[in-house]
Amino acid sequence: xxxxxxxxxxxxxxxxxxxxxxxxxxxxxxxxxxxxxxxxxxxxxxxxxxxxxxxxxxxxxxxxxxxxxxxxxxxxxxxxxxxxxxxxxxxxxxxxxxxxxxxxxxxxxxxxxxxxxxxxxxxxxxxxxxxxxxxxxxxxxxxxxxxxxxxxxxxxxxxxxxxxxxxxxxxxxxxxxxxxxxxxxxxxxxxxxxxxxxxxxxxxxxxxxxxxxxxxxxxxxxxxxxxxxxxxxxxxxxxxxxxxxxxxxxxxxxxxxxxxxxxxxxxxxxxxxxxxxxxxxxxxxxxxxxxxxxxxxxxxxxxxxxxxxxxxxxxxxxxxxxxxxxxxxxxxxxxxxxxxxxxxxxxxxxxxxxxxxxxxxxxxxxxxxxxxxxxxxxxxxxxxxxxxxxxxxxxxxxxxxxxxxxxxxxxxxxxxxxxxxxxxxxxxxxxxxxxxxxxxxxxxxxxxxxxxxxxxxxxxxxxxxxxxxxxxxxxxxxxxxxxxxxxxxxxxxxxxxxxxxxxxxxxxxxxxxxxxxxxxxxxxxxxxxxxxxxxxxxxxxxxxxxxxxxxxxxxxxxxxxxxxxxxxxxxxxxxxxxxxxxxx
Amino acid sequence: xxxxxxxxxxxxxxxxxxxxxxxxxxxxxxxxxxxxxxxxxxxxxxxxxxxxxxxxxxxxxxxxxxxxxxxxxxxxxxxxxxxxxxxxxxxxxxxxxxxxxxxxxxxxxxxxxxxxxxxxxxxxxxxxxxxxxxxxxxxxxxxxxxxxxxxxxxxxxxxxxxxxxxxxxxxxxxxxxxxxxxxxxxxxxxxxxxxxxxxxxxxxxxxxxxxxxxxxxxxxxxxxxxxxxxxxxxxxxxxxxxxxxxxxxxxxxxxxxxxxxxxxxxxxxxxxxxxxxxxxxxxxxxxxxxxxxxxxxxxxxxxxxxxxxxxxxxxxxxxxxxxxxxxxxxxxxxxxxxxxxxxxxxxxxxxx
Numbered sequence: 001x002x003x004x005x006x007x008x009x010x011x012x013x014x015x016x017x018x019x020x021x022x023x024x025x026x027x028x029x030x031x032x033x034x035x036x037x038x039x040x041x042x043x044x045x046x047x048x049x050x051x052x053x054x055x056x057x058x059x060x061x062x063x064x065x066x067x068x069x070x071x072x073x074x075x076x077x078x079x080x081x082x083x084x085x086x087x088x089x090x091x092x093x094x095x096x097x098x099x100x101x102x103x104x105x106x107x108x109x110x111x112x113x114x115x116x117x118x119x120x121x122x123x124x125x126x127x128x129x130x131x132x133x134x135x136x137x138x139x140x141x142x143x144x145x146x147x148x149x150x151x152x153x154x155x156x157x158x159x160x161x162x163x164x165x166x167x168x169x170x171x172x173x174x175x176x177x178x179x180x181x182x183x184x185x186x187x188x189x190x191x192x193x194x195x196x197x198x199x200x201x202x203x204x205x206x207x208x209x210x211x212x213x214x215x216x217x218x219x220x221x222x223x224x225x226x227x228x229x230x231x232x233x234x235x236x237x238x239x240x241x242x243x244x245x246x247x248x249x250x251x252x253x254x255x256x257x258x259x260x261x262x263x264x265x266x267x268x269x270x271x272x273x274x275x276x277x278x279x280x281x282x283x284x285x286x287x288x289x290x291x292x293x294x295x296x297x298x299x300x301x302x303x304x305x306x307x308x309x310x311x312x313x314x315x316x317x318x319x320x321x322x323x324x325x326x327x328x329x330x331x332x333x334x335x336x337x338x339x340x341x342x343x344x345x346x347x348x349x350x351x352x353x354x355x356x357x358x359x360x361x362x363x364x365x366x367x368x369x370x371x372x373x374x375x376x377x378x379x380x381x382x383x384x385x386x387x388x389x390x391x392x393x394x395x396x397x398x399x400x401x402x403x404x405x406x407x408x409x410x411x412x413x414x415x416x417x418x419x420x421x422x423x424x425x426x427x428x429x430x431x432x433x434x435x436x437x438x439x440x441x442x443x444x445x446x447x448x449x450x451x452x453x454x455x456x457x458x459x460x461x462x463x464x465x466x467x468x469x470x471x472x473x474x475x476x477x478x479x480x481x482x483x484x485x486x487x488x489x490x491x492x493x494x495x496x497x498x499x500x501x502x503x504x505x506x507x508x509x510x511x512x513x514x515x516x517x518x519x520x521x522x523x524x525x526x527x528x529x530x531x532x533x534x535x536x537x538x539x540x541x542x543x544x545x546x547x548x549x550x551x552x553x554x555x556x557x558x559x560x561x562x563x564x565x566x567x568x569x570x571x572x573x574x575x576x577x578x579x580x581x582x583x584x
Numbered sequence: 585x586x587x588x589x590x591x592x593x594x595x596x597x598x599x600x601x602x603x604x605x606x607x608x609x610x611x612x613x614x615x616x617x618x619x620x621x622x623x624x625x626x627x628x629x630x631x632x633x634x635x636x637x638x639x640x641x642x643x644x645x646x647x648x649x650x651x652x653x654x655x656x657x658x659x660x661x662x663x664x665x666x667x668x669x670x671x672x673x674x675x676x677x678x679x680x681x682x683x684x685x686x687x688x689x690x691x692x693x694x695x696x697x698x699x700x701x702x703x704x705x706x707x708x709x710x711x712x713x714x715x716x717x718x719x720x721x722x723x724x725x726x727x728x729x730x731x732x733x734x735x736x737x738x739x740x741x742x743x744x745x746x747x748x749x750x751x752x753x754x755x756x757x758x759x760x761x762x763x764x765x766x767x768x769x770x771x772x773x774x775x776x777x778x779x780x781x782x783x784x785x786x787x788x789x790x791x792x793x794x795x796x797x798x799x800x801x802x803x804x805x806x807x808x809x810x811x812x813x814x815x816x817x818x819x820x821x822x823x824x825x826x827x828x829x830x831x832x833x834x835x836x837x838x839x840x841x842x843x844x845x846x847x848x849x850x851x852x853x854x855x856x857x858x859x860x861x862x863x864x865x866x867x868x869x870x871x872x873x874x875x876x877x878x879x880x881x882x883x884x885x886x887x888x889x890x891x892x893x894x895x896x897x898x899x900x901x902x903x904x905x906x907x908x909x910x911x912x913x914x915x916x917x918x919x920x921x922x923x924x925x926x927x928x929x930x931x932x933x934x935x936x
Binding site: 037038039042082102103104105106107108109110113114142175178179181182183185186187188189190191192193195196197200201202203204205206237238239245246247248249250251252253254255256257260261264265267268269270271272273274275276278279281282283295296297298299300301302303304314317318319320321322323324325327331332333334335336337339340343344371373404405415416419478479481482485486529530531532533 | 616617618620621622623624663667668669670675678679680682683684686687688689690691692693694695696697698700701702705706707709710711712713714716717766769770771772773775777778792793810812821823824826827828830859860861863864865866867869870881882883884885895897898899900901902928929930931932933934935936
């Protein structure tokens, strides 16, 4: 903003000297030249990952504050502080120091509540960011490895949340640990030893809080920090993806420069995220542990819920019928608790494995080795979108099942009926969600084709001399059209036959056959984008849409083709019917 | 696979890769595509065309930064004026005042910066070229040559024994950290402790948490008592013992009892069951008097106390283990023995 011709001010001189000092020792000038005006595309959905990053920074800031006052110890003390309800009660130092943080440290409660809300938002941002990446195909080559990094960050986020939730050593989190112990014990052969490994002997022991503390403030955040660094390094290396649009190609990146636009926008966004979390910490009470009491193995309260990101595990545990516990090899044999193992280990294992491996499965089915930097519109990849919605549906059904007692008490329904309904829904829901989503995607693609071929409806009705009425359509301009035709139509892979011309069986045929089958599952049902030839064909019989041109001829042509004449336009083109004909 | 040969010669050229491989694989139809029309027209903002709007936006940004300063000042004031105090109400007020001050301090900065960027900074989009991630064939060849040179310098290929010694020592040394860690981390590793509790013959049933012994005559029909063993607080690790030994005692009308887990394990309609759920170990604490059902609030396993605590619903498989009880000479409830099976969630060697 300053004028360049005037003599340098003192500030400018100092800046120049500092820059010179740094550059002589680091060569930082090269990095500044490279990155200062680096281009990033702009879209609201790209902010989801930023929310995750900034809520993590918020977690670090508030977390450091908390460690100054929290005592990670299970030594028993008798409470002597301002909170009358706990006066003289025996409790661990961890719980007592949490009370002290809440009642005696000014700003301590605020920091505790900010820390807890930030954790919930961190997980929510990770999940929605992952959904954005999934549904737009941002995980495709060359970003598959970054998808895996992000996936590991999701798991580490769960670990951070879980280990932190248990630290105050209140009765709720203690019961959470007890459930963990029960789940760990169900693991065949190693279970009991894993339980001893975690608790340093029998549950609850005296080690779990200090151990979780180390995991929570050193191990997991250290790993998260390192992987965030790697995640962002990959973003810079690959350059950010962009949504399709005019002028955007696989070979360019269109957006605004890092300095000044993203310095202001992204920097400002950190303050907004932190500010919103501070507002939540100020106005919304969370985890008031002073009401729960210290951990004691005996009491438990009804209607208690874990943090939202753990609810799906809780729901999974609740849905599993108990009959599936078996004793192997005779009456005094080994106990196999499938009633715990399946819901707590196998179900999340399947969900997470599908999520982690999806990019590799899709690229195998697509047979595509190219780099992709332009994002997909979700409608243009019906299988992927349907699959993602199905996975989410399964997740949300489990979340709801984890709240089945609250549903029962709030809506006055039978807990047992709700549980049975969810047991069926867990299998039917994702399937139905897949079918419906895929159909919606195909429908939206048909609508896109329709718009490209015939233009916008204008509401103008014209009557021909022949007496026929038609509605005038306004053709799309090149930019509107490009958005709807830019994507590739992916078709199922074609493979070479099993035997060569001499009848010798080809090696690798079975793998190819598998790939072809998978590819058919992905891409058999599809609507292909309009091609220029199709548009030209549609215009040649759609001349009537352009007013004033040969009005007599057009209807005759339509009739000649045997198309419906009512709207003056065909609803589907021949090619589309062909592609669609493979559907059933 | 038919396309690998075309990598290399133009990899470093920025290019629109859309359709190239697919076109080779799927025939020539992918060529029939629309052309990218290039950038659309730029739409100016109000602050670009109206100097008045531009000035107004600048004033708004200044006002937002000012709000942030006021927020910080408010926070400092609240820190000194409103300590959390002795009551829940004063704690809430302190939290609210501090939190609002912090929120305004942060949101002011954030909204100001974003508003500045959106309304006043240059909003013409710029384009930058992308380059293929793959390094060129020449670079690859040089990288391979560098590795070969290094391997040759070390002569590792010809020294098999050395290679073996290197790999073995690297593979073995982590044991020095892992061994003491694994050895010590699980205390004594004696997992059979899961199978016993501190209940024993003639140990009195006492009320949780006071530790007062229970007279059979004091327990009325339909009532529920949360029970701990006598002398729990004198043990070495009271919480560990309590986590296994808690018991729920219910007095039923003796005619309602359909079954028990052992002959003579109840006393005059008084039955005692482990309170630790056989599913994953939550305390089973919700008793419904008219159905004799005991519900675990964690995962809703439901047990029928009148029928040997058999599972009637939910994810648990086994009944809650029954504690055999009787009365001593003074009429106090005492245990006949420890539980006859391990309490709590299942584990692999539970029955061994």
